[in-house]
Amino acid sequence: MRATVALAWLGIAAAQAASPYALVVSSLGDGAPGAQGGPYRADPAVGGGGRTGAQAADAASGYAGLLTDPVALAAAPAEPSVPEGAQNALGAAALMDDGTLTALEPDWVAWSVQGGPLTGIDADGLAWAGAVRAPALAEFGAAWGGFDAGGAFWVEDSDPDNFGPVAGDGLPDGWQFDHFDTDADGALDASELAAANPGADGDGDGQSNAFEWLAGYDPGDALSRFEVELLGVDGRVATLRLSRVRPGVRYELRAAGLPGAAPGALIATLQPEAEADGVTVEAGWEDGGGERGFFWVDLSDPP
């Protein structure tokens, strides 16, 4: 995938401040932030997803032949976390008065959605995870034999751009909510949604939201912006300083207006392994020495 382009036009003769900036397109890479699941601690009362042979289940069903009585219900998911849109099998067991657990068939249990990104639970205890904008806990309830139990599992933010009104616009939904859900109610009203648009520039610093996300700046602060400074030109080598570079982003320094060099000629490339501020780059070209040329930097998130 290729996102891009913003940039800074810089005259060789006068190293004025970078402007204008214009973003052409942006898209998400696999390494987009927020794709990791959170920690999870399963209810240890139920092992192996709570499913065992039918014999024990039959016995528990009608209490027939049991020498012990149930005293509590326990429920747990098969997996501690699942991706968005995936299913998770829920299991339940009865805790008996002799301290043993008797597994219950999932379809004997009345399951319910208690909270979080669950779109439903069917009669067989298969729970469906909905879309999230950050790892979120899905909570369910179980009822059987007059006992109630509950459990939970994590839904991973496996697709960073699939949530609600900001799905599919090329920006991570979690980042959009972090910056534009200004009243923190977990939803985006019309004005917040407009502000969260990838092409919007609500802080008026000349850089779009999509560009600021790629460059690692705050889309709500005009003083927080990507800048390129031309420190000097010595013969056919220009020294530029980028205000910040980030891992996962490719920086292509290009030039135009240099005699003998093709318009847009690539003169240097950076793919940093770590974030750093104030990075100095030297870029040379074959022919040149003209009175005036221009440099700019393209940002993209390579696949």
Ligand SMILES: [Ca+2]
């Ligand atoms: Ca998501």
Ligand SMILES: [Ca+2]
């Ligand atoms: Ca989005």
Ligand SMILES: [Ca+2]
């Ligand atoms: Ca901006």
Ligand SMILES: [Ca+2]
């Ligand atoms: Ca900004």
